Amino acid sequence: MSIIPEAIPMVCAHCSKSVLGQTEGSHQGYDPEHGPPLLSLLISCTSCGQSSLFLSEDYGGGWDEPTRVWPAPGRRLGLSVPRELRDEHEQARLCFEAKAYTAAGVMVRRTLEGVCAVKGTKKRNLFEGLREMKESGAIDERLFDWAQALRILGNQG
Numbered sequence: 556m557s558i559i560p561e562a563i564p565m566v567c568a569h570c571s572k573s574v575l576g577q578t579e580g581s582h583q584g585y586d587p588e589h590g591p592p593l594l595s596l597l598i599s600c601t602s603c604g605q606s607s608l609f610l611s612e613d614y615g616g617g618w619d620e621p622t623r624v625w626p627a628p629g630r631r632l633g634l635s636v637p638r639e640l641r642d643e644h645e646q647a648r649l650c651f652e653a654k655a656y657t658a659a660g661v662m663v664r665r666t667l668e669g670v671c672a673v674k675g676t677k678k679r680n681l682f683e684g685l686r687e688m689k690e691s692g693a694i695d696e697r698l699f700d701w702a703q704a705l706r707i708l709g710n711q712g
Contacts, residue, residue, distance in 0.1 A: 563598060566652045568626040569605035573653055576600055576607070594618055640669045657712045664709020667702055681706050
């Protein structure tokens with residue numbers, strides 16, 4: 556038996572406000588052929604009253620952080636991306652959704668720094684790390700230019 560949260564912090568997909576969303580309903584299900592136990596939560600925004608659907612899974616250590624599945628969130632990074640990079644990217648996305656654009660820029664820069672670290676660049680600064688990845692063929696010219704623009708945005712943050 557699990558404890559169903561009465562409320563969860565969220566950025567409303569409808570009104571874009573950061574609120575403590577109220578749980579209006581829940582359902583727990585488990586089909587071992589289709590994955591871990593699943594908790595579905597219907598959450599209403601305390602600002603605009605609109606609802607969102609969140610899911611949480613239990614891989615044996617308790618329920619994961621609920622994730623909004625409807626209205627559909629932005630595309631998530633795949634599991635082939637290292638956890639640290641997925642976490643940094645998620646923080647950047649959350650900052651952007653909350654309209655904390657300066658913080659989003661800083662988190663994007665941290666994500667780029669993480670990519671350089673994962674790719675094993677030897678350079679200490681981000682500009683040189685991105686250049687090293689371009690020269691080694693890890694990224695093409697288009698991605699290099701894009702990453703440089705994001706790096707500059709992060710510097711401004």
